[in-house]
Amino acid sequence: MPRVVSLYLPTWSTDRLRRSLGAAAPPADAPLVLVGRDGRRRVVLAADAAAHRAGLRVGMAATKAQTLVAGLTVRDAEPAADADALEQLALWALRHFAPIAAADPPDGLVVDTTGADHLHGGEATMLTRMVARLAAAGIAARAAVADSWGAAHGLARYGLRPVLVVPPGGGARTVLDLPVAALRLPAGMAGKLQVLGLERVGDVAALPRAPLALRFGPELGRRLDQALGRLAEPIDPVRPPEIVEVRRAFAEPIGAAETIARYTGKLVVELCAALEVKGLGARRLDLLFHRVDNRMEAIRIGTALPARDAKRLTRLLCDRIETVDPGFGIEVMRLAAPLAEPLAPKQTLSALAAEPAADISGLIDTLANRLGAARLYRVAPVASDVPERSVQRIAPTAPDTGEAWPGRWPRPCRLLPSPEPIEALALLPDNPPVTFTWRGIRRRVTRADGPERVFGEWWKRDAELVAVRDYFQVEDDTGARFWIYRAGDGEDAATGSHRWFLHGIFG
Template sequence: MTRVVSLFLPTWSTDRLRRKAGDAAPPAEAPLVLIGREGSRRVVVAADVAAQAAGLRLGMPVAKALVLVPDLIIQDADPAADADALERLALWVLQRFAPIAAADLPSGIVIDSTGADHLHGGEAAMLDVLIGRLAVSGVTATGAIADTWGAAHALARYVARPTFVAPRGHGPSVLATLPLEALRLPAEMATDLRVLGFDRIGDLLAQPRAPLTLRFGPELGRRIDQALGHLAEPIEPVRPADLVEVRRAFAEPIGAAETIARYIGKLVIQLCAALEEKGLGARRLDLLCLRVDNRRQAVRVGMAVPVRDVKRLTRLLCDKIETIDPGFGIEVMTLAASIAEPFVRKQTVSALVEETAPDISDLIDTLANRVGDRAIYRVAPMPSDVPERSVCRIPAMTSDSGATWPNHWPRPSRLLPQPELIETVALLPDHPPVSFTWRGIRRRVQRADGPERVFGEWWKRDAELIAVRDYFRVEDDAGERYWIYRAGDGEDAATGSHHWFLHGVFG
């Protein structure tokens, strides 16, 4: 089933202007509007959050806006620059999230996420990451996922706070209570419909179609059918100028899995030849299949390192054939290297001189394209004495940074995700517990080593200015060894709660 993401950027024009200005941008709390012309009048065409909170609205004359907000910051609107920046944002989404993405002018992005969400932890997680990345970049956004472009567009603008994921096969129920404007109708048509007593989309759905078409033309019915999925609304994906891609059109539509696999192999050969001419290797491939009903099916595979091995790329793509629904047939297949990087050949070293490390990138590619990039990773040391901050996840094929693990004190082989509270019998301030109870089981301590004092990182937050932990390695009467700590120095209550926690288990 097709799934579509719609991103709504309500203050795109002002957000773009602030990002472009950088450090010279006005403060976020300063009301900012962009102005344009309607005939001979100068009117507000964009307003940031602060300006809207002050009561300014789009279409308001500039003179009235200045009366309401005397310290208002005014700049000229640049619709062409806004559109260009939105295209670049769509390219960023295309490269990182899904193989089909496009700008939804004037202030949105539309994405066909079918089959791509599992690579990002599911639909809700993918949407949260999208909104979060934009927020970090200074762009306000809301987003929704639905079965159609029209439904996702409506939900992103009228329901999402800041995200909303409609259930699969939701039908018209999620749209019934939304205002008429959610159907992307012209303003004049929405006004005329309200004069006739229609306020919500559900009011239109309950009426016979013929009288509405006779009165308002085919546009109204078309928008309703697009929102409900009765009429296809293909997304024309944005394509970068330097994109390396190959295309194959068929005189007769194809649909059999074996035929699709055969032509995938041919397209991969052509793409690898084009990559070789430019000295590049593919890090991500997008296969787009245009069906006879004008719908697109997309397959995306990623590689840990630049690759242009024909057999390897063909196998990765053919593993995804089962996700392609050819419908009544595929008319055009396009294969693109959406991310390509310089390809460096490795010099073969004689086994008699030096033993080379095995190349596991092929295995990593296979696993990552099945379970997602986030599920395949390595852990690497971080420069921190706080145990839970001393490790991080990095991509599986990332080269070593040179950082080393701390070796001044032993560390447990298993570190718990979060320290767990334990009940103890201990003599303060410097003695280990005589016994402790963890997960309902009481353990008597036979041996202990410590304390190892770990100080808080005061530069991260004020609460850690004087915070300390005292860690002990303890062994119980069954021979099991644990890593426990006391929050605080055992004397001053300001340094911690003096509660005990179990943080790790030694193998």
């Protein structure tokens, strides 16, 4: 089932202007409107959030807006610049999230994420990341994912939440409660429907089609079917001019998995040849399938390092062929590398050359494309004495951080996400516990080593100026080994609560 994301940018024009002005932009809390011509009138064409809170609306006369809000910042609208920047934003979505992305003028993007959400930790995580990254760039956004472009478009603009995930198959039910303006109707048609008492999409869907088509034309029925997922709506993806791409058209549509795999291999060989000419290696590949019913299917894979090994790339793509629905047949296949990086030619090794280091990037690519890149990582040390701050997750192929693991005291192989409180019996101030109870199980300590004193990082926060932890390595009567600590030095109450915690497990 297709899954489509709609990104709604409610203040796109003013957000773009602020970004382009940089330090010269007006303050974020200063109302800003963009004006232009509507016939012979100068009207407000865009308003930021502060202007909306002040009561200004799109379509209002510019002179009235200036009268209502003292000190209003007024700039000329630039529709062409907004459209160009929206295309560039669509390229950003194409490179980072899914192989099919396009601008949805005047204030949105549409992204077909079918089969790509697992690479980003699921649909909810993916949408949250989209909105957060746009917000970090100063662009307000709302996002919704549904089974059709029409449903996602309406929910992103009229839904109750800034991030909305509609379960597969549930788009039709949620769309029925939206206002008729959510159907992307021509100007004025929504108002005419409201005059007739048709306020919601469900009101229109409940009426016979023939009278509606006679009065409003075929556009109303077409938009309704698209929103309900009854009629396919193809997305024409944006393609940057510098992208490396190859294609194959078929005289007769193909549909068998074996045939698709065979032509996939041929396209990969052609693409690798084109990449070699430019001295590039692919970091991301998109395989697009144009079906005879005007729908598109897509496969996206990524690589940990730049690659143009035809066999490896073909295998990664063919592993995902089972997710492709060919429908009544595929008439065009396109393979593109939306993200490519410089890759130097490999030197042929002689018998006298040293044995090269083991290359596990192929294994990393296979696991990342099956499980998602976010679930694949390795741990690296951080310069910190506080255990939970001394470890970080980095990409599998990331270079070493330059830090070394502490060698004075051994560390457990498993560190709990956060220390868990335990009930312990110990002789203060320096003795380890004799017994402790963790998760309802009482354990008797037979061996112990410590204490290892860890001080707080006073430059982080004031509470750590005198904070102390005393860590012990303990072994119970079953042979299990644990890493526990007492909060405080065992004497001064200002150094900690003197409660005991379990922080890690050895072995």
